[in-house]
Amino acid sequence: MKPTTPAAEDYLKTIYAHTEWQPEPITPRVLATRLGIAPSSVTEMVKKLAAGGFIAHVPYGPLTLTTAGRMRATAVVRRHRLIETWLVRELGYSWDEVHDEAEVLEHAISDRLLEAINAHLGQPATDPHGDPIPAADGSTARVPAVLLADAPPGHAGTVLRVSDRDPAILRALADVGIGPGSQLTVVDTETVRLPAGELHLLASDAANAIWVSR
Structure with a gap:
């Protein structure tokens, strides 16, 4: 076939x-x-x-x-x-x-x-x-990445990829300016710190949709 x-x-x-x-x-x-x-x-x-x-x-x-x-x-x-x-x-x-x-x-x-x-x-x-x-x-070229949900507290990296499976998560992240290229630091599985120092509580299950650089 x-x-x-x-x-x-x-x-x-x-x-x-x-x-x-x-x-x-x-x-x-x-x-x-x-x-x-x-x-x-x-x-x-x-x-x-x-x-x-x-x-x-x-x-x-x-x-x-x-x-x-x-x-x-x-x-x-x-x-x-x-x-x-x-x-x-x-x-x-x-x-x-x-x-x-x-x-x-x-x-x-x-x-x-x-x-x-x-x-x-x-x-x-x-x-x-x-x-x-x-x-x-x-052929493809992909940078090594870690799922945000698996990243330890204190891990700092660049957002490399966001799953497009849930449009609601994409909209919520766009509202706070998080997307590929964004810099962030993991506080816990639900919270990240953005470059200006502000803390952001992620939308439900967003940590399982974001990959950051190792």
């Missing part, structure tokens, strides 16, 4: 993204939850993707992208993140609004338009949330 359908591309992109910032492999059950579909539907697609050589999988075990699967996944991720960057920089979208738009557009625009967008933006390295934009050859 060639993963040319939007559904197949979404599977590969989700598998790739799951382990991009943490080491735990993704299981079919977790994949079903992330995609918001029935486990039986995931089982059928996993079989097709495995038969097509895009994932390696044993029954009841985790899912791993093959070389071919990773290349296809990073191509879709590249599209998604370039579109998000374009929407924020050129069309006035806020960073909490772009994910759903990119989900649709990533399957629709041509390679020519994508590369024109990339050139127009100056070949950005990261998207508005700090996620690295893969190069056309699938």
Whole structure:
């Protein structure tokens, strides 16, 4: 099976993204939850993707992208993140609004338009949330990071990435000026100190959505 359908591309992109910032492999059950579909539907697609050589999988075990699967996944991720960057920089979208738009557009625009967008933006390295934009050859460059929830009190660093899974968290962080490039010091799992010295109580679960430099 060639993963040319939007559904197949979404599977590969989700598998790739799951382990991009943490080491735990993704299981079919977790994949079903992330995609918001029935486990039986995931089982059928996993079989097709495995038969097509895009994932390696044993029954009841985790899912791993093959070389071919990773290349296809990073191509879709590249599209998604370039579109998000374009929407924020050129069309006035806020960073909490772009994910759903990119989900649709990533399957629709041509390679020519994508590369024109990339050139127009100056070949950005990261998207508005700090996620690295893969190069056309699938390679990525990522700075070592630690999840804020796992950082010890006193840890000082730069915000490298904020998960876009919860738009409410993105809006709350934007309201206080926290985003990729922000400097902060961890006070505890719910509180950070900003450069001017002010303390900020994070929104619920925000510490599990922010990655800072080690």
